[in-house]
Amino acid sequence: MDSMELPDEFAGFPALFRFPATEIFRVKKGGIPMKDQKKQPWLRRRHRIVRTLLYPVIGPIARRRYGVTIRRCDDRRQCLILLNHTTAWDQFFVDLSFRRPIYYMATEDIFSMGWLSKVIRWLVAPIPIRKQTTDVQAVMTCLRVAKEGGTLCIAPEGNRTYSGETCYMNPAIAPLVKKLGLPIMLYRIEGGYGVQPRWSDVLRRGRMQAGVSRIIEPEEYAELSPAALFELIRTELHRNEAETGGEFTHPRLAEYLERMLYVCPDCGFTTFESHGDRVRCTRCGLEAQYLPDKTLRGIGKSLPYRTLLDWYRGQEDFVNAYDPMAHTDAPLYEDTVRLSEVIVFQRKNLLTKSAAVRLFGDRVELDGERYPFGELGAITVLGRNKCNIYTKDRLFQLKGDRRFNALKYVQLYNRYKNLTTGDGNGKFLGL
Structure with missing residues:
Protein backbone atom coordinates (compact mmCIF):
# COMPACT_ATOMS: atom_id res chain seq x y z
CA MET A 1 0.00 0.00 0.00
CA ASP A 2 2.90 2.38 0.67
CA SER A 3 3.72 2.64 -3.02
CA MET A 4 0.13 2.89 -4.24
CA GLU A 5 -0.88 5.98 -6.20
CA LEU A 6 -4.03 6.93 -8.04
CA PRO A 7 -4.18 5.73 -11.66
CA ASP A 8 -2.58 7.52 -14.60
CA GLU A 9 -6.02 8.42 -15.97
CA PHE A 10 -6.09 11.24 -13.42
CA ALA A 11 -2.84 12.83 -14.60
CA GLY A 12 -3.23 16.43 -15.67
CA PHE A 13 -6.15 17.06 -13.34
CA PRO A 14 -6.09 18.75 -9.91
CA ALA A 15 -3.92 17.39 -7.13
CA LEU A 16 -7.08 15.81 -5.79
CA PHE A 17 -6.50 12.96 -8.23
CA ARG A 18 -2.72 12.60 -7.86
CA PHE A 19 -2.18 12.34 -4.12
CA PRO A 20 -0.06 9.43 -2.78
CA ALA A 21 -2.25 6.85 -1.09
CA THR A 22 0.22 6.62 1.80
CA GLU A 23 -1.02 10.05 2.90
CA ILE A 24 -4.67 9.11 2.58
CA PHE A 25 -4.63 6.47 5.26
CA ARG A 26 -2.91 8.71 7.79
CA VAL A 27 -5.93 11.04 7.83
CA LYS A 28 -8.37 10.76 10.67
CA LYS A 29 -12.09 11.14 10.10
CA GLY A 30 -14.40 11.35 13.09
CA GLY A 31 -11.54 10.27 15.33
CA ILE A 32 -10.96 6.90 13.56
CA PRO A 33 -7.75 6.38 11.57
CA MET A 34 -8.59 5.69 7.94
CA LYS A 35 -6.37 2.63 7.89
CA ASP A 36 -8.63 1.12 10.58
CA GLN A 37 -11.82 2.22 8.84
CA LYS A 38 -10.75 0.53 5.63
CA LYS A 39 -10.95 -2.87 7.35
CA GLN A 40 -14.70 -2.36 7.74
CA PRO A 41 -17.01 -2.61 4.70
CA TRP A 42 -18.66 0.62 3.61
CA LEU A 43 -21.78 -1.17 2.41
CA ARG A 44 -23.94 -2.54 5.24
CA ARG A 45 -27.13 -4.58 5.30
CA ARG A 46 -28.81 -1.91 7.41
CA HIS A 47 -28.56 0.59 4.53
CA ARG A 48 -30.97 -1.55 2.51
CA ILE A 49 -33.28 -1.90 5.52
CA VAL A 50 -33.31 1.86 6.12
CA ARG A 51 -34.07 2.50 2.46
CA THR A 52 -36.92 -0.05 2.50
CA LEU A 53 -38.48 1.48 5.63
CA LEU A 54 -38.23 5.08 4.41
CA TYR A 55 -39.47 4.51 0.86
CA PRO A 56 -43.23 4.39 1.63
CA VAL A 57 -42.87 7.47 3.85
CA ILE A 58 -40.72 9.67 1.62
CA GLY A 59 -42.65 9.00 -1.59
CA PRO A 60 -46.01 10.55 -0.61
CA ILE A 61 -44.28 13.50 1.11
CA ALA A 62 -42.15 14.28 -1.95
CA ARG A 63 -45.08 14.07 -4.35
CA ARG A 64 -47.36 16.18 -2.16
CA ARG A 65 -44.83 18.90 -1.27
CA TYR A 66 -43.08 19.22 -4.62
CA GLY A 67 -45.76 18.14 -7.08
CA VAL A 68 -43.11 15.93 -8.63
CA THR A 69 -43.64 13.09 -11.08
CA ILE A 70 -40.88 10.54 -10.53
CA ARG A 71 -39.96 8.07 -13.25
CA ARG A 72 -38.88 4.67 -11.98
CA CYS A 73 -35.72 3.09 -13.37
CA ASP A 74 -36.06 -0.67 -13.83
CA ASP A 75 -32.37 -1.18 -14.58
CA ARG A 76 -31.06 -2.87 -11.43
CA ARG A 77 -27.36 -2.88 -12.30
CA GLN A 78 -24.75 -1.23 -10.16
CA CYS A 79 -24.18 2.21 -11.66
CA LEU A 80 -23.00 5.78 -11.23
CA ILE A 81 -25.82 8.34 -11.09
CA LEU A 82 -25.02 11.90 -12.18
CA LEU A 83 -27.69 14.55 -11.65
CA ASN A 84 -28.34 18.26 -12.00
CA HIS A 85 -28.87 19.84 -8.56
CA THR A 86 -31.93 22.08 -8.16
CA THR A 87 -33.76 21.42 -4.86
CA ALA A 88 -33.03 20.41 -1.28
CA TRP A 89 -34.80 17.08 -1.88
CA ASP A 90 -32.97 15.93 -5.01
CA GLN A 91 -31.47 12.93 -3.23
CA PHE A 92 -34.93 11.71 -2.24
CA PHE A 93 -36.15 11.93 -5.83
CA VAL A 94 -33.21 9.77 -6.89
CA ASP A 95 -33.96 7.27 -4.11
CA LEU A 96 -37.55 6.98 -5.30
CA SER A 97 -36.42 6.17 -8.85
CA PHE A 98 -34.17 3.25 -7.89
CA ARG A 99 -34.71 0.07 -5.89
CA ARG A 100 -31.50 -0.13 -3.92
CA PRO A 101 -29.35 1.84 -1.47
CA ILE A 102 -27.47 4.71 -3.07
CA TYR A 103 -24.28 6.24 -1.71
CA TYR A 104 -24.24 10.01 -2.15
CA MET A 105 -21.31 12.37 -2.12
CA ALA A 106 -22.00 15.10 0.48
CA THR A 107 -20.10 18.14 1.76
CA GLU A 108 -18.25 18.28 5.06
CA ASP A 109 -21.03 20.39 6.57
CA ILE A 110 -23.22 17.28 6.86
CA PHE A 111 -20.44 15.53 8.76
CA SER A 112 -19.66 18.37 11.16
CA MET A 113 -22.84 18.34 13.24
CA GLY A 114 -21.73 16.20 16.16
CA TRP A 115 -24.08 13.36 17.15
CA LEU A 116 -26.47 14.08 14.27
CA SER A 117 -23.70 13.43 11.76
CA LYS A 118 -23.00 10.10 13.43
CA VAL A 119 -26.65 9.12 13.03
CA ILE A 120 -26.62 10.06 9.33
CA ARG A 121 -23.44 8.06 8.76
CA TRP A 122 -24.87 5.02 10.51
CA LEU A 123 -28.13 5.15 8.57
CA VAL A 124 -26.99 5.86 5.00
CA ALA A 125 -23.17 6.24 4.93
CA PRO A 126 -22.79 9.22 2.55
CA ILE A 127 -19.35 9.89 1.09
CA PRO A 128 -17.78 13.03 2.61
CA ILE A 129 -16.04 15.61 0.47
CA ARG A 130 -14.51 18.95 1.38
CA LYS A 131 -16.34 21.63 -0.57
CA GLN A 132 -14.20 23.58 -3.07
CA THR A 133 -10.94 22.06 -1.83
CA THR A 134 -8.85 19.11 -2.93
CA ASP A 135 -10.03 15.97 -1.14
CA VAL A 136 -8.31 12.81 -2.27
CA GLN A 137 -10.10 10.76 0.37
CA ALA A 138 -13.44 11.37 -1.36
CA VAL A 139 -12.08 9.89 -4.60
CA MET A 140 -10.65 6.87 -2.83
CA THR A 141 -13.94 6.29 -1.01
CA CYS A 142 -15.83 6.35 -4.32
CA LEU A 143 -13.47 3.71 -5.72
CA ARG A 144 -13.91 1.67 -2.56
CA VAL A 145 -17.73 1.82 -2.62
CA ALA A 146 -17.73 0.83 -6.29
CA LYS A 147 -15.41 -2.10 -5.57
CA GLU A 148 -17.82 -3.31 -2.88
CA GLY A 149 -20.69 -3.24 -5.38
CA GLY A 150 -22.37 0.00 -4.33
CA THR A 151 -24.23 2.45 -6.55
CA LEU A 152 -22.94 6.01 -6.28
CA CYS A 153 -24.63 9.35 -6.88
CA ILE A 154 -22.78 12.61 -7.57
CA ALA A 155 -23.99 16.08 -8.53
CA PRO A 156 -21.11 17.33 -10.75
CA GLU A 157 -22.11 20.95 -10.11
CA GLY A 158 -21.44 20.67 -6.38
CA ASN A 159 -23.86 23.59 -5.96
CA ARG A 160 -27.52 24.39 -6.37
CA THR A 161 -28.26 27.06 -8.91
CA TYR A 162 -29.24 30.57 -7.81
CA SER A 163 -30.23 31.71 -11.30
CA GLY A 164 -32.04 28.71 -12.78
CA GLU A 165 -29.15 27.72 -15.07
CA THR A 166 -26.97 24.71 -14.29
CA CYS A 167 -23.85 25.75 -12.37
CA TYR A 168 -20.22 25.24 -13.34
CA MET A 169 -19.10 21.60 -13.44
CA ASN A 170 -15.55 20.53 -12.67
CA PRO A 171 -14.04 18.62 -15.63
CA ALA A 172 -12.32 16.35 -13.09
CA ILE A 173 -15.54 14.33 -12.90
CA ALA A 174 -14.69 12.70 -16.25
CA PRO A 175 -11.51 10.79 -15.25
CA LEU A 176 -13.25 9.58 -12.08
CA VAL A 177 -16.14 8.28 -14.18
CA LYS A 178 -13.74 6.45 -16.50
CA LYS A 179 -11.89 4.84 -13.62
CA LEU A 180 -15.10 3.63 -11.97
CA GLY A 181 -16.12 1.99 -15.24
CA LEU A 182 -19.81 1.79 -14.31
CA PRO A 183 -22.90 2.44 -16.43
CA ILE A 184 -23.75 6.14 -16.13
CA MET A 185 -27.34 7.02 -15.33
CA LEU A 186 -27.85 10.68 -16.23
CA TYR A 187 -30.63 11.84 -13.92
CA ARG A 188 -32.42 15.02 -14.90
CA ILE A 189 -34.61 17.09 -12.58
CA GLU A 190 -36.91 19.53 -14.39
CA GLY A 191 -39.04 22.22 -12.79
CA GLY A 192 -37.12 22.15 -9.52
CA TYR A 193 -36.02 25.77 -9.75
CA GLY A 194 -39.61 26.87 -10.24
CA VAL A 195 -40.80 24.93 -7.19
CA GLN A 196 -37.88 25.66 -4.85
CA PRO A 197 -35.29 28.26 -5.88
CA ARG A 198 -32.14 28.12 -3.78
CA TRP A 199 -32.70 31.61 -2.42
CA SER A 200 -36.26 30.95 -1.21
CA ASP A 201 -37.69 29.41 1.97
CA VAL A 202 -41.06 28.48 0.47
CA LEU A 203 -42.24 25.79 -1.92
CA ARG A 204 -44.27 27.08 -4.85
CA ARG A 205 -47.23 25.25 -6.32
CA GLY A 206 -46.23 23.91 -9.71
CA ARG A 207 -45.20 20.80 -11.57
CA MET A 208 -41.81 19.14 -11.80
CA GLN A 209 -40.46 15.77 -12.89
CA ALA A 210 -37.39 13.69 -12.20
CA GLY A 211 -35.91 10.57 -13.73
CA VAL A 212 -33.16 9.00 -15.80
CA SER A 213 -32.85 10.82 -19.11
CA ARG A 214 -30.06 8.73 -20.62
CA ILE A 215 -27.87 5.71 -19.87
CA ILE A 216 -24.27 5.74 -21.09
CA GLU A 217 -22.70 2.29 -21.16
CA PRO A 218 -19.01 1.76 -20.26
CA GLU A 219 -18.19 0.57 -23.76
CA GLU A 220 -19.78 3.74 -25.14
CA TYR A 221 -17.49 6.09 -23.22
CA ALA A 222 -14.40 3.85 -23.05
CA GLU A 223 -12.93 5.34 -26.22
CA LEU A 224 -13.84 8.93 -25.38
CA SER A 225 -11.20 11.29 -24.08
CA PRO A 226 -11.86 12.80 -20.63
CA ALA A 227 -12.63 16.11 -22.33
CA ALA A 228 -15.15 14.54 -24.71
CA LEU A 229 -16.79 12.56 -21.91
CA PHE A 230 -17.04 15.65 -19.76
CA GLU A 231 -18.68 17.62 -22.57
CA LEU A 232 -21.20 14.82 -23.06
CA ILE A 233 -22.09 14.82 -19.36
CA ARG A 234 -22.25 18.60 -19.18
CA THR A 235 -24.50 18.87 -22.23
CA GLU A 236 -26.89 16.16 -21.07
CA LEU A 237 -27.31 17.63 -17.57
CA HIS A 238 -27.42 21.31 -18.51
CA ARG A 239 -30.74 23.07 -17.88
CA ASN A 240 -31.85 26.67 -18.18
CA GLU A 241 -34.96 26.76 -16.05
CA ALA A 242 -35.15 30.54 -16.03
CA GLU A 243 -36.37 30.30 -19.62
CA THR A 244 -38.58 27.19 -19.48
CA GLY A 245 -42.37 27.34 -19.28
CA GLY A 246 -44.81 26.56 -16.51
CA GLU A 247 -46.23 28.62 -13.69
CA PHE A 248 -45.27 28.41 -10.03
CA THR A 249 -47.49 30.22 -7.57
CA HIS A 250 -47.12 31.43 -4.00
CA PRO A 251 -47.96 34.69 -2.18
CA ARG A 252 -44.25 35.19 -1.37
CA LEU A 253 -42.64 34.52 -4.74
CA ALA A 254 -39.81 37.06 -4.35
CA GLU A 255 -39.16 36.63 -0.65
CA TYR A 256 -35.42 36.48 0.16
CA TYR A 322 -14.88 45.77 -10.85
CA ASP A 323 -11.45 46.74 -9.47
CA PRO A 324 -11.15 45.22 -5.96
CA MET A 325 -8.34 47.60 -5.04
CA ALA A 326 -10.83 50.47 -5.17
CA HIS A 327 -12.30 49.31 -1.86
CA THR A 328 -9.42 48.56 0.50
CA ASP A 329 -9.97 51.48 2.90
CA ALA A 330 -13.73 51.37 3.43
CA PRO A 331 -15.80 48.17 3.44
CA LEU A 332 -18.18 47.34 0.63
CA TYR A 333 -20.49 45.51 3.01
CA GLU A 334 -20.93 45.00 6.73
CA ASP A 335 -22.90 42.13 8.26
CA THR A 336 -23.63 40.71 11.69
CA VAL A 337 -23.48 36.92 11.78
CA ARG A 338 -23.35 33.88 13.99
CA LEU A 339 -19.69 32.83 13.76
CA SER A 340 -18.54 29.23 14.28
CA GLU A 341 -15.32 27.33 13.75
CA VAL A 342 -15.84 24.04 11.95
CA ILE A 343 -13.82 21.07 13.16
CA VAL A 344 -14.13 19.19 9.91
CA PHE A 345 -15.94 15.84 10.09
CA GLN A 346 -16.58 16.35 13.79
CA ARG A 347 -18.48 19.41 15.06
CA LYS A 348 -18.98 23.18 14.97
CA ASN A 349 -17.74 25.33 17.84
CA LEU A 350 -19.76 28.51 18.28
CA LEU A 351 -17.37 31.46 18.69
CA THR A 352 -19.95 34.23 19.00
CA LYS A 353 -23.61 34.79 18.23
CA SER A 354 -22.96 38.32 17.00
CA ALA A 355 -19.78 38.74 14.98
CA ALA A 356 -19.12 41.89 12.96
CA VAL A 357 -18.08 40.96 9.41
CA ARG A 358 -16.67 43.54 7.00
CA LEU A 359 -16.11 42.77 3.33
CA PHE A 360 -13.42 44.73 1.47
CA GLY A 361 -12.14 44.40 -2.06
CA ASP A 362 -9.04 42.52 -0.90
CA ARG A 363 -10.01 40.92 2.42
CA VAL A 364 -12.65 39.98 4.93
CA GLU A 365 -12.55 41.00 8.59
CA LEU A 366 -14.14 38.88 11.32
CA ASP A 367 -14.58 40.88 14.53
CA GLY A 368 -11.59 43.01 13.53
CA GLU A 369 -9.34 40.07 12.59
CA ARG A 370 -8.06 40.57 9.04
CA TYR A 371 -8.04 37.71 6.55
CA PRO A 372 -6.49 38.83 3.23
CA PHE A 373 -7.98 37.07 0.22
CA GLY A 374 -4.50 36.14 -0.95
CA GLU A 375 -4.02 34.01 2.16
CA LEU A 376 -7.36 32.18 2.02
CA GLY A 377 -7.88 28.76 0.50
CA ALA A 378 -11.48 29.35 -0.56
CA ILE A 379 -14.77 31.00 0.28
CA THR A 380 -17.90 28.96 -0.40
CA VAL A 381 -21.64 29.22 0.04
CA LEU A 382 -23.64 26.39 1.58
CA GLY A 383 -27.38 25.83 1.62
CA ARG A 384 -29.44 28.95 1.15
CA ASN A 385 -27.15 31.50 2.79
CA LYS A 386 -24.32 30.08 4.91
CA CYS A 387 -20.74 31.00 4.10
CA ASN A 388 -17.55 29.02 4.76
CA ILE A 389 -14.18 30.79 4.89
CA TYR A 390 -11.14 28.52 4.57
CA THR A 391 -7.96 29.96 6.08
CA LYS A 392 -4.61 28.18 6.09
CA ASP A 393 -5.41 26.20 9.22
CA ARG A 394 -8.98 27.02 10.23
CA LEU A 395 -12.47 26.86 8.77
CA PHE A 396 -14.99 29.53 9.79
CA GLN A 397 -18.70 29.40 9.10
CA LEU A 398 -20.85 32.53 8.87
CA LYS A 399 -24.58 32.25 9.37
CA GLY A 400 -26.50 35.50 9.10
CA ASP A 401 -30.16 36.34 9.46
CA ARG A 402 -32.74 35.27 6.89
CA ARG A 403 -31.80 38.14 4.56
CA PHE A 404 -28.03 37.54 4.70
CA ASN A 405 -26.31 37.37 1.31
CA ALA A 406 -23.41 34.89 1.34
CA LEU A 407 -23.02 34.88 -2.44
CA LYS A 408 -21.30 38.27 -2.55
CA TYR A 409 -18.43 36.98 -0.38
CA VAL A 410 -17.82 34.10 -2.80
CA GLN A 411 -17.97 36.16 -5.98
CA LEU A 412 -15.93 39.13 -4.77
CA TYR A 413 -13.27 36.79 -3.37
CA ASN A 414 -13.05 34.99 -6.73
CA ARG A 415 -12.84 38.28 -8.61
CA TYR A 416 -9.81 39.23 -6.51
CA LYS A 417 -8.22 35.80 -7.04
CA ASN A 418 -8.74 36.00 -10.80
CA LEU A 419 -6.93 39.34 -10.95
CA THR A 420 -4.06 38.45 -8.64
CA THR A 421 -3.34 35.06 -10.21
CA GLY A 422 -2.94 36.51 -13.69
CA ASP A 423 -6.41 35.61 -14.93
CA GLY A 424 -7.82 39.12 -15.08
CA ASN A 425 -10.13 38.12 -17.92
CA GLY A 426 -11.41 35.08 -16.04
CA LYS A 427 -15.18 35.08 -15.67
CA PHE A 428 -15.65 32.22 -13.21
CA LEU A 429 -16.76 33.57 -9.83
CA GLY A 430 -17.02 30.38 -7.80
CA LEU A 431 -20.37 28.88 -8.82
Missing part, protein backbone atom coordinates in the same frame (compact mmCIF):
# COMPACT_ATOMS: atom_id res chain seq x y z
CA LEU A 257 -34.22 37.32 -3.34
CA GLU A 258 -31.71 39.49 -1.47
CA ARG A 259 -29.80 36.25 -0.80
CA MET A 260 -28.96 36.22 -4.51
CA LEU A 261 -28.97 39.89 -5.54
CA TYR A 262 -26.46 42.50 -4.39
CA VAL A 263 -25.90 44.57 -7.55
CA CYS A 264 -28.52 47.05 -8.75
CA PRO A 265 -28.61 47.85 -12.50
CA ASP A 266 -29.05 51.53 -11.60
CA CYS A 267 -26.70 52.12 -8.66
CA GLY A 268 -24.27 49.17 -8.47
CA PHE A 269 -23.29 47.52 -5.19
CA THR A 270 -26.24 47.73 -2.81
CA THR A 271 -28.57 45.73 -0.61
CA PHE A 272 -32.10 44.61 -1.39
CA GLU A 273 -35.24 43.99 0.61
CA SER A 274 -38.03 41.67 -0.48
CA HIS A 275 -41.67 41.27 0.51
CA GLY A 276 -44.34 39.16 -1.13
CA ASP A 277 -43.65 39.06 -4.86
CA ARG A 278 -41.50 42.21 -4.95
CA VAL A 279 -37.87 43.11 -4.33
CA ARG A 280 -36.54 46.66 -3.87
CA CYS A 281 -33.08 48.27 -3.89
CA THR A 282 -32.55 50.00 -0.53
CA ARG A 283 -30.29 52.68 -2.08
CA CYS A 284 -32.15 53.98 -5.13
CA GLY A 285 -35.58 52.44 -4.70
CA LEU A 286 -35.60 50.41 -7.93
CA GLU A 287 -38.37 47.83 -7.57
CA ALA A 288 -39.19 44.65 -9.44
CA GLN A 289 -41.98 42.09 -9.32
CA TYR A 290 -41.25 38.36 -9.68
CA LEU A 291 -44.07 36.68 -11.59
CA PRO A 292 -45.37 33.08 -11.52
CA ASP A 293 -43.85 32.40 -14.97
CA LYS A 294 -40.38 33.25 -13.53
CA THR A 295 -40.12 36.56 -15.38
CA LEU A 296 -39.55 40.02 -13.90
CA ARG A 297 -41.54 43.21 -14.26
CA GLY A 298 -40.32 46.65 -13.30
CA ILE A 299 -42.48 48.69 -10.93
CA GLY A 300 -42.75 52.36 -11.89
CA LYS A 301 -40.08 52.04 -14.58
CA SER A 302 -38.77 49.48 -17.03
CA LEU A 303 -36.27 46.86 -15.90
CA PRO A 304 -33.25 45.90 -18.06
CA TYR A 305 -33.68 42.22 -17.15
CA ARG A 306 -36.44 39.83 -18.19
CA THR A 307 -35.48 36.90 -15.94
CA LEU A 308 -33.43 36.29 -12.81
CA LEU A 309 -30.82 34.62 -15.02
CA ASP A 310 -30.46 37.89 -16.93
CA TRP A 311 -30.00 39.75 -13.63
CA TYR A 312 -27.55 37.16 -12.33
CA ARG A 313 -25.46 37.45 -15.49
CA GLY A 314 -25.58 41.23 -15.28
CA GLN A 315 -24.43 41.02 -11.68
CA GLU A 316 -21.52 38.78 -12.69
CA ASP A 317 -20.58 41.16 -15.51
CA PHE A 318 -20.55 44.05 -13.04
CA VAL A 319 -18.29 42.15 -10.63
CA ASN A 320 -15.97 41.03 -13.43
CA ALA A 321 -15.48 44.68 -14.44
